[in-house]
Amino acid sequence: MEDDFIRFMEYVPYTANNAKVYSPKLIALLLQICGYIDTVFKEMAKFKEFQNIQECQKINALASKDYYGFDITLAQSAFEKIYNLSSNNGAKLVANLEWFGDKELTPFATFNSKTKVSPSWWEAHQEVKHFWATTIQKANMDNTLEALSGAFLLNAVHYPSIRYLWKLGDLDLVQKTMDGYEIIRIPEGYLDLLLNDAIKKRKPIAYHHILDSRLFAYERM
Helix, strand or coil, X not given: CHHHHHHHHCCCCCCCCCCCCECHHHHHHHHHHHHHHHXXXXXXXXXXXXXXXXXXXXXXXXXXXXXXXXCHHHHHHHHHHHHCHHHXXXXXXXXXXXXXXXXXXXXCHHHHXXXXXXXXXHHHHXXXXXXXXXXHHHCEHHHHHHXXXXXXXXXXXXXXXXXXXXXXXXXXXXXXXXXXXXXXXXXXXXHHHHHXXXXXXXXXXXXXXXXXXXXXXXXXX
């Protein structure tokens, strides 16, 4: 999905003037991204360590009834208190945009509300999904980028995903140095201890860590 957005930017670079550019290509991509986010939240709710969370139980119950719609405010109730999604889990999340520079993003910022509030890009996806002929302008670069950063963030914060990405060599544990940071190499068993402690406390792992892709950089320093 990142590659598709990057290819789109070869024709329409992301700039302040182009942020609201919309396209049928972006309709398909926005729907794909949000469908992915829907699936990820459902998979997160199945995580064995979250089975005592009432909201996760509700998500699982709806999924078991072949309920295909997804109320993202259930995810707000279930996962904001675990992963602090409204603040990127205390991390800096940046899109590296060639014609714009670094753009900081907080795709789930509305999750910080005491009331149930969906992110604007999710609402845009809902409108485009059901009324695309009259709401095609909502499938713009801004909303697509925000949604894509939300998908990336979920991969960066979910405990099983952290372990998987670390094993792939995509997520690194680091320590600060005078020149920035350096990567720390630890045994897999020690990572499991860190993860188990984080899961027990419902907090991020107790090490600075970074995750990069072609488009995004996540740094929890």
